[in-house]
Every structure is written in structure tokens, then in C-alpha cells.
Amino acid sequence: DGGITQSPKYLFRKEGQNVTLSCEQNLNHDAMYWYRQDPGQGLRLIYYSQIVNDFQKGDIAEGYSVSREKKESFPLTVTSAQKNPTAFYLCATSRDSHNSPLHFGNGTRLTVT
Amino acid sequence: RKEVEQDPGPFNVPEGATVAFNCTYSNSASQSFFWYRQDCRKEPKLLMSVYSSGNEDGRFTAQLNRASQYISLLIRDSKLSDSATYLCVVDLDQGGKLIFGQGTELSVKP
Numbered sequence: 001d002g003g004i005t006q007s008p009k010y011l012f013r014k015e016g017q018n019v020t021l022s023c024e025q026n027l028n029h030d031a032m033y034w035y036r037q038d039p040g041q042g043l044r045l046i047y048y049s050q051i052v053n054d055f056q057k058g059d060i061a062e063g064y065s066v067s068r069e070k071k072e073s074f075p076l077t078v079t080s081a082q083k084n085p086t087a088f089y090l091c092a093t094s095r096d097s098h099n100s101p102l103h104f105g106n107g108t109r110l111t112v113t
Numbered sequence: 114r115k116e117v118e119q120d121p122g123p124f125n126v127p128e129g130a131t132v133a134f135n136c137t138y139s140n141s142a143s144q145s146f147f148w149y150r151q152d153c154r155k156e157p158k159l160l161m162s163v164y165s166s167g168n169e170d171g172r173f174t175a176q177l178n179r180a181s182q183y184i185s186l187l188i189r190d191s192k193l194s195d196s197a198t199y200l201c202v203v204d205l206d207q208g209g210k211l212i213f214g215q216g217t218e219l220s221v222k223p
Contacts, residue, residue: 031209033211035213041215041216042119042200042213042214042215042216043157043200043213044213045210045211045212045213048209048210048211050208050209056208056210058210059116059212088154090156090157094209094211098145098207098209099144099145099162099204100145101159101202102147102149102157102159102202102211103159104156104157104158105156106155106156107155107156
């Protein structure tokens with residue numbers, strides 16, 4: 001059964017701790033994306049990757065880091081430098097970076113206190 | 114000017130009404146456009162891609178106006194189940210940087 005798996009669904013952390021959000025896909029899609037959504041707002045692009053071992057910053061990359069060592073995986077680390085990390089994080093994939101729509105995972109709700 | 118901007122809403126309409134949303138984008142070279150639907154606290158779901166010649170899927174019609182740099186979504190004969198937030202997405206630089214508008218909330222009332 002093909003899909004995008006984000007885990008965990010809910011995550012709680014103390015301020016000052018780094019936390020890594022998982023995103024795995026078995027759709028064989030080339031491109032992967034991380035978005036952040038705050039209540040009542042649209043999705044903002046954090047990082048995206050069109051190919052293994054390469055990724056680009058989105059509009060709000062500060063305080064985040066990613067890696068793309070395998071085609072199937074695109075983990076996002078929220079570092080202690082991110083000032084307001086509490087948000088809904090969505091991972092997405094697309095078949096390629098040309099005219100292909102995004103497919104989303106179920107998201108991870110991160111709460112930092 | 115925001116890279117991608119939508120009507121803020123909310124739109125409150127009665128069942129059976131026709132409603133239209135617009136989404137403007139900043140880069141005239143943009144080529145890929147999509148409309149998504151998002152229900153409360155869920156991930157966005159693809160509603161339809163937007164093609165240059167315009168396209169229709171049942172009660173939904175998407176249009177692209179390159180001269181004025183906007184896309185639109187028309188919903189005819191609104192149903193209660195159409196209540197959701199509608200998000201436009203634009204590939205701004207044709208390099209896979211897919212940017213969302215802030216979303217337009219639609220509430221269809223009986």
C-alpha cells in the first residue's frame with residue numbers, strides 16, 4: 001500500500017531540545033517537502049528536496065535542518081534555534097518537480113513547552 | 114507583495130450557491146498551479162490541477178489568467194460537504210518551489 005508516513009502524530013518536547021520528525025514514502029517520488037502550518041494560516045515552506053543528497057531552503061528555513069540520504073526518507077530536525085516551534089508539520093512528495101501535484105502525509109503536531 | 118495571495122474569507126454561502134475564489138501570484142514565469150482542500154486539523158487533499166485552457170471536474174471549474182497573474186476556483190451548486198479551507202499552490206520558479214496561499218475558508222449553510 002503506497003503512501004507517506006509521518007511519525008509520530010503528536011510530539012511533545014521541552015524548550016531547548018532538538019527534535020527530529022520522520023517522513024518516509026514508498027511512492028518512488030523524486031521530490032519531498034516540509035511545510036509548517038500555524039492555526040488559521042496557510043502552509044509555509046521550510047525545506048524541499050528534488051533529488052537524493054540535495055535540498056533547498058524554503059521561505060522559513062531558519063532553525064530547521066534536513067537530510068536526504070535516501071530517496072524514501074526526508075527527516076526534519078527542529079533545533080533549539082527555532083523560536084516558535086509549536087506547529088503542525090506536514091511532509092509532502094511529488095513525482096517530480098515539473099507540473100506534479102503534492103501528496104501529503106498525515107502530519108505531526110509538535111508542542112514545545 | 115506576497116508570493117501567492119488568496120481572498121482571505123471566510124465565505125459564508127447558502128446551499129446551492131455558486132462561489133468563486135481567486136489566487137494571485139507574483140512570478141509571471143510560474144507554470145504549475147493547483148487547488149487543494151483542507152478540512153479542519155487534516156492534511157490538504159488535491160482538488161484539481163489548473164491547466165492553461167481551464168478545466169472542469171463536476172461542480173468545480175478552475176481557470177488561469179496569465180495576463181493578470183491569477184487562478185480561480187468556481188464551485189457551483191454548493192453542498193454542505195464543501196465546507197472547508199481552499200488552498201492554492203503555485204510553483205513559483207519552475208524549480209519545484211511550491212508555495213501555498215494562506216487559504217480561503219468556505220462555510221456552506223443549510
